[in-house]
Amino acid sequence: MTVEVRHRRRSDARDNRERILAVARLAFATDGLDVPIREIARRAQLGPATVYRHFPTKEALLAAAFAEQMAACSAILEEGLAHPDPWLGFRLIVEKLMETHALDRGFARAFVTQLPAEAGFAADRARTLRMAAEIVDRARTAGRLRPDFVLDDLILALMANEGIRADDPTTRVAAARRFAALMLQSFQATPSRTPLPPPVRLPLPTHEIPHSRS
Known part of the structure; x- marks a missing residue:
């Protein structure tokens, strides 16, 4: 095998891994953690075997997908x-966690979700x-946070x-800031x-109202 072929294969492997992680982050953030490996592979336009070659288990994929968000947390x-x-x-942590989550829906998952144990991630x-x-x-x-807060x-x-939904990231961040301010006032021992x-x-969620049968 020539040096050029080896280099191309390594480059393809890196590209595939990054594509898998990008698709997995989006899928887990929007559809939950139960998205199967086969669906991740389909969305990444790769075979399931390629996904398993990079991530032997679902737990390994979850841990890798959320590693960046965990570091940010x-x-x-x-x-x-x-x-x-x-x-x-x-x-500071309430405001920043909420603002960052408004830009990355997968962000809070790393903080609030008990993911399957994987070396390093659980710790x-x-x-x-x-x-x-x-x-x-x-x-x-310090007496600033209400005593019954946990x-x-x-x-x-x-x-x-x-639950904040808006296509525009700027709108989501603005809504998250207002929500954080409301929460912080309720969390204070003496609300200001x-x-x-x-x-x-x-935008309010819309649901199609089914037509009644006559």
Whole structure:
């Protein structure tokens, strides 16, 4: 085998892997985590064997697909944890997590979803949740966060933020900022009535009403 052929095969393999990951991220973010490998392969216009050659298990594909989002989650939480003001650190992670999720629907999945265990990924997720719990505890101990607030409430807010629907990314981010402000006011031990970001007009979901049979 010539050097040129080996180089081309390596390049094709890299391209296939990136295509699989791009398709998988979009599929998992829009259709949930139950999308089968065969469907991922079909959307990537590759054979299932090619997908399995790069990712021997569904768990390996999930972990690789969400690795970038998990790293982004960790960076935001590290920034919040490093903030000298416990409440401002908590506010920072709520705002940034929601804004980032508005641009990448797969983002929150890495934070709120218990994915199947895969080497490294489960440990990273556990570390991320520990940092979030510490940020919550600091803000609560400082008396700024309501005493009955728990980490599950933060996850609930992120899951609710996932319901924002708009084709325009700028609109989604603006809506996420307003939603974050509303949530933060409700999370405070003593709610303040600071002005909210401007309201955002979102498209309402439409459902076809079936015709009744006469």
